Amino acid sequence: MRKSAGERSDVFDAGIDEVIYRELRQRILDRRYQPGRPLSVAEVAGDLQAEPAPIYYALAKLAGEALVSRVGVDTHELVPIDVIAAEATFDARCAIELGAVEISRQRTTTTQIEELRRRLTGMLPLIRADRFVDFERYLDANNAFHEQVVRLADNEALLIAYRRLAVRAVMAHTLRATNRTSNAMLDDHVRIADAIISGDMQETRSALLDHCEHAKARARIALAAAGGTI
Structure with a gap:
């Protein structure tokens, strides 16, 4: 999912943001990451083979849905389903x-x-x-x-x-x-x-x-x- 140097359009960026968001959301709901365990931007970027920017976007959106909570500058954790x-x-x-x-x-x-x-x-x-x-x-x-x-x-x-x-x-x-x-x-x-x-x-x-x-x-x-x- 990483961009090549020539891929710089805003449309492309917006598309990548949403792709990363949907993929990370599904992984969280599928419990590929365990609730309560710190989840860093670097770890998610490595798992999804993505740049940090769309990971920040996805995590912010997921925090708004109460699926994750921010516990540090670059760290979140899963919110348990209740x-x-x-x-x-x-x-x-x-x-x-x-x-x-x-x-x-x-x-x-x-x-x-x-x-x-x-x-x-x-x-x-x-x-x-x-x-x-x-x-x-x-x-x-x-x-x-x-x-x-x-x-x-x-x-x-x-x-x-x-x-x-x-x-x-x-x-x-x-x-x-x-x-x-x-x-x-x-x-x-x-x-x-x-x-x-x-x-x-x-x-x-x-x-x-x-x-x-x-x-x-x-x-x-x-x-x-x-x-x-x-």
Whole structure:
């Protein structure tokens, strides 16, 4: 990711800043760095093969998201994922989805609806008797379903905003402490899909808001089992 001497445009620099930010954010959410351990600019620059400038940019942005905190001039540390952080992620996802379904109102295509059904069908076998059948596959299927809800708006900015939340990574860490879940989570997704397909906006909003509260409740249970933070 290091620039050659001839690459000096502002556009290039802005692009590199965002690439480094997204890569570092994903690494932090994937816990490739351990919470509580000092993380220096030099270490991250070496890991990402980048110059220090975009690392400073990325760390400042991540500090604004409360994913890292500054503990020295060139040193940060990861902030553990707790109930507040997990709930904020689910609230943000819900807000984006509510915006997406409002934008897509009365203009959702048959292809989009068929894809929503397909992604729902792929998720349904992955919870049985209040347990995950395959945790990683469930995370993938869950993320695919919610991304399709956002895709209904056909709005690239909303899709980028959703992806930046890295909901899958947050779920992976908050829910990994327990194999238990609830079949009601599948019922939520069926309800969301049915409401969207029927074109009932009031029920769609209600289904999304209720699911958000259920997702936060499951995160609280899982984090309590893990001692409160991950």
